[in-house]
Amino acid sequence: MSYLEYSVKYTPTGLRKVLYLNWPLILLLIAVASIGFLMLYSVAGGSFSPWAEPQMKRFAMGLVLMLVVAMVPIWFWRNMAAVAYLGSIVLLLAVEFFGAVGMGAQRWIDLGFMRLQPSEVTKITMVMLLAAYYDWLPARNTSKPQWLLVPLLIVLLPTFLVLRQPDLGTAILLVAAGGGVIFLAGVHWAYFVTVITAGIGLLVAVFQSRGTAWQMLKDYQYRRIDTFLDPSTDPLGAGYHITQSKIALGSGGWTGRGFMQGTQSRLNFLPEKHTDFIFTTLAEEFGFIGAFSLLGLYALIIVFCVTTAMATRDRFSSLMTMGVAVTFFLFFAVNMSMVMGLAPVVGVPLPMVSYGGSAMLVLMIAFGLVQSAHIHRPR
Amino acid sequence: MRRNPRELEQTHRTLSRRAILLGGAQLAFAGALGLRMQYLQVEQADQFRLLAEENRINIRLIPPARGEIYDRNGRPVAQNSQSYRIVMVREDAGDVDAVITRLGQLVELEEEDLNRAMTEMKRSPPYLPVTVAEQVSWRDVSTVAVNAPALPGVVPEVGLTRIYPQGSDYAHVVGYVGPVSDYDLKQIEDPDPLLRIPRFQIGKVGLESKQEARLRGAAGIKRVEVNAAGRVMRELDRREGQAGADVQITIDSALQNYVQARLGEESASAVVIDCDTGDILASASAPTFDPNLFVRGISVADYRGLTENPYRPLANKAVQGVYPPGSTFKMITAMAALEAGLIGPDDTVWCPGHLEVSGRRFHCWKRAGHGHVDLQNSLKQSCDVYYYDLALKVGQDKISAMAQRFGLGVRHDVPMSAVARGLAPDRAWKQRVHGQEWLVGDTANASIGQGFMLASPLQLAVMTARLATGRSLSPRLVKSIDGVEQPSGAGESLGMNENNLRKMRRAMFAVSNDRRGTAYGSRIIEDAYRMAGKTGTSQVRNITTAERARGVIRNEDLPWERRDHALFVNFAPFDAPRYAVSVVVEHGGGGSSAAAPIARDITLQALYGDTPPLEAYPAKDRPRIQAQQDRLRRARPDADIRGSDRA
Incomplete structure (x- = not known):
């Protein structure tokens, strides 16, 4: 297949590509990442180690990666989608057998210079392959059941592997992001209504299975759901995290307690304050204004992605960009809901802010794809 | 495969529509998150701020320094x-x-x-x-x-x-502190939060316990920031507490130390009172113990040693111990009769060695009798019959009233543990407590300080001081608190006829200065320091008629706990009384032999303010006294240092 089928009139070449980058999006990413550095500096008690400095290095690396990915024409990435997806599935299988255990789950492979979480990689490769699939699939076949089997397989295979780790948060994100892309591709409404109804049924089944031989989730996952539904049942145990997180958020008020003045985070009342709960520190130290600003930046990133997706006539580019937007959205929406007591604690980081290598690098690569689509869009 | 442009256009429209829909949904969700943020951070900010403060701030108590205790000369008695x-x-x-x-x-x-x-x-x-x-x-x-x-x-x-x-010298007066026990906490209605501090020390016995409120002080408070694990991160602010008040007591350490040493290992007690102020200069109970043992918790073996000792070292016999005062009570009986005008100047009583009282025979300690005795001779020789006779004339109620005016049967308000009230019975008392009629025989018994009569050494010393001064002197243990002088115990006049008091004092002078006086052997021969006193020997058993017929068993032949108590009270100098002293030796035998020498030595020590010169003692006793002084000096190695700073 050739990209020229979209009747490209002009494609920038060489260094001119740099001019055609979506610069506002890059600035937004830098802004969000900077907030992350600031917060990591703060939760370390005013120190670049152990978190802020590595995070900055990784972000710099991520920026380079993003630009490299952006320079490469989008059709190359489209053609690579299947390979990338298969690669990530192999990694997921590898992690199943050789993965290191952390937080009660097998999640990463130690590469020496970083810990690679294949589940993070999969989020993007899955979106890529789905986009490529629907780019290839004639529109009239989109809603035909037999043509739906492949995308379902694409989504459920990694989901199954991730659930085995077990990483409920990532599994939910994979299903939601995959569903998002399938929805965008134009699959008929009826399927979604059916699936959502079935999903609710499954949820009921999950709860019904509790305590039986065919229990579907691990005990700690059930407990997380329990405490989410009623944190007061276990104020010093598992519900402690949610309660303390809400106290930190709420005590921020309008303007916050001041940079590095957040007592909840500084005195260790917050769990995992440098990763999943970093948003609470931001909200505590910079108040509603700070927290809402970050939310605004995130929303702007979504807006830029949506406009980029709509501006291009290339189906793969659109689906890919929207898929990245949905993935990105799911990250911060689930994380913020979680720390604000609207969702159970499932272990999803705050994108570009939480300390962690895999998630950030993968997101930067994903935005590289978005940039590539933007540069190489048919004009 | 070239795509149909129309189909392409269509799919693009669908995609755009759905992208706007999905993007819109995402923005809507972000908006919802914003609202939630607003709710938590703006609407409920105050509540969460409070919770955050509660999380991080802990209030800790700072225990105050306990007040220290000094003796009358500023010598430390209890310190931190x-x-x-x-x-x-x-x-x-x-x-x-x-x-x-x-x-x-x-x-x-x-x-x-x-x-x-x-x-x-x-x-x-x-x-x-x-x-x-x-x-x-x-x-x-x-x-x-x-x-x-x-x-x-x-x-x-x-x-x-x-x-x-000062170790064991003050074990009974000052007592000791110890860690708060659950029992202590239960005793108190609304305990000071300080008491909840583990191993906080409070006064357990004696002055430490009685003046606990002043000695303890008030807790300081510090607010500290703690982390999630409860570890203190930093101190936010502190309000210093108030250290406990320093208490100065009236005891003179040098004298106290001497008295304690002089009592030695006998089961005995002694009290020295200042006749001007009522100050308790010494109050000793023997045997004693080291209160320092109790501070950190005494070992089981040590504790058992103290509780199983038949001499009861833990009891403060000077104020807790009550004994029949025996003949030391005779001054009260006499005063009651004198004040009632029942003794004429030349009145005598015939003592044949016993008196028949309503069909019962009451014996005089001297079986042969004293013959004709007047007031002075009766006291000097401690004739019992004379007092039987007086008491029957005066009546118990007047004697009891007189005893109470002299501080017997009255609880003196001194901050020591378990201060005994003693007993000065009257007819109503017996009716009330025993439900029986007061018998004339009871009066006869009470007249010589036997029967129901009970008094503590402190009460006897107060009685003696009141006789010596004619004032309603009350004992004082606390001289000053935090530098504020406490009211003196000098007291008002008792309102008694001075002539009668003078007669009593002269009679007491005869007891310890007249050749036939019962305490003549324990006289002081230094003219300026002559003392007046009274011996007492109180029975702790009934002597049956049969035994009397066989001959009363001598004290030395009885088991210790059935021997008589030996008592002695005195004041000195006779002309201008400065000190009143009482000594009780439990089961010590005769007052003149066991108690009087101790009282005399204590009196001299008090009067000279140091080891008295041998010239104060009768010549023939001097070698023995010399040996005794040497022995005591060795027993109190630091006595010289203690004596040197006496005011």
Whole structure:
């Protein structure tokens, strides 16, 4: 297949590509990442180690990666989608057998210079392959059941592997992001209504299975759901995290307690304050204004992605960009809901802010794809 | 495969529509998150701010320094000294057993302390320090400090602990402090939060207990910031507490030390009162014990040794012990008769050795009788019949009233433990308590301080001081609190006929100065310091008629606990009384032989303010006194230092 089928009139070449980058999006990413550095500096008690400095290095690396990915024409990435997806599935299988255990789950492979979480990689490769699939699939076949089997397989295979780790948060994100892309591709409404109804049924089944031989989730996952539904049942145990997180958020008020003045985070009342709960520190130290600003930046990133997706006539580019937007959205929406007591604690980081290598690098690569689509869009 | 442009256009429209829909949904969700943020951070900010403060701020008490106790000359009696203890934080120690074992190789650890520490450690949160060893030496502290790397979580700490520099001398008067017990806490309605501090020391006995409110002081408060694990991160602010008030007592350490030593290991007690002010200059009870043992918790063996001793070292016999006053009570009977105008100047009574009272025979201690005796001779020779006769004329109610005016049967308000009220019975009392008619025989018994009569050494000293001064002198133990002088116990006039009092004093003078006086052997021959006194020998058993017929068994032949109590009261100098003294030797035998010599020595010691010269003693006693003084001096190695700063 050739990209020229979209009747490209002009494609920038060489260094001119740099001019055609979506610069506002890059600035937004830098802004969000900077907030992350600031917060990591703060939760370390005013120190670049152990978190802020590595995070900055990784972000710099991520920026380079993003630009490299952006320079490469989008059709190359489209053609690579299947390979990338298969690669990530192999990694997921590898992690199943050789993965290191952390937080009660097998999640990463130690590469020496970083810990690679294949589940993070999969989020993007899955979106890529789905986009490529629907780019290839004639529109009239989109809603035909037999043509739906492949995308379902694409989504459920990694989901199954991730659930085995077990990483409920990532599994939910994979299903939601995959569903998002399938929805965008134009699959008929009826399927979604059916699936959502079935999903609710499954949820009921999950709860019904509790305590039986065919229990579907691990005990700690059930407990997380329990405490989410009623944190007061276990104020010093598992519900402690949610309660303390809400106290930190709420005590921020309008303007916050001041940079590095957040007592909840500084005195260790917050769990995992440098990763999943970093948003609470931001909200505590910079108040509603700070927290809402970050939310605004995130929303702007979504807006830029949506406009980029709509501006291009290339189906793969659109689906890919929207898929990245949905993935990105799911990250911060689930994380913020979680720390604000609207969702159970499932272990999803705050994108570009939480300390962690895999998630950030993968997101930067994903935005590289978005940039590539933007540069190489048919004009 | 070239795509159909129309189809392409269509799919693009669908995609755009759905992208807007999905993007819109995402923005809507972001908006919802914003609203939630607004709700938590703006609407409920105050509530969460409060919760955050509650999380981080802890209020801790700062124990105040306990007030110190000084004697009348400013000599320390109870002090706070820095003590070192070794504490351990379980959380920091890691392997507690291994660290304890290592610590045990460096520092001597008590098995008892260790067991307590281990239970405490299991109970309390891991970040709280638990005391492993108390009152350790500075050497041990430095050993621990030097080996700190090998002893994670082990820290030496400095605290204040009570010490009693005068040791056993003040065991009964001042008492001791000890850690608050659950029992103590239950006794108090609304306990001071200080008492909840583990091992906080409070007064348990004696002045330490009675003046607890003034000595304790008020707790300071510090607000500290704690982290999630409860560890203190920093101090936010502190309000210093109020140190306890210093208490100066009326006791003179040098005299107290002498009295305690003079009583030795007898089961005895003595009280010295200043006749001008009512100040208790000495109050000793023997045998005594070291109150320092109790401060950190006495060992079971030591405690058993104290409780099982038949001489009851733990009791403060000077104020708790009540004894039939015996013949020392005769002054009261006489005063009652004199005040009632029942004794004429030349009245005598015939003493044939006994008196028939309503069909019962009451004996005089002298079987042969004293013949004709007047007031002075009756007291001097302690004739019992004379007092039987007087009492029958006066009646018990007047005697009882007189006893109470002299401070018998009345609880004196001194801050010591279990101050006894004694008993000066009247007819109504017997009816009320025993439901029986008061018999004439009871009056006869009471007239010589037997029967129902009971008095403590303190009461006897007060009685003597009142006789000597004619004033309603009351005993005072606390001289000043925080520098504020406490009211004197000098008291008003008793309102008695001065002639009658003078007669009594002269009679008492005869007791210890007249050749036939019962205490002649214990006289003082220094003219300026002549003393007046009265012996007492109180029976603790009934002598049956049969025994009397066989001949009364001599005291020395009786088992200790059935022997008579020996008592002596006196004041000196006779012309201008300065000190009133009472001595009781439990089961000591005769008052003149067992109690009077002690009282005389104490009196002289008080009068001279130091070891009295031998010239004050009768010539033939001097070698014996010399030997006794040498012995006592050896028993009180630091007596000279103590005596030197006497005001």
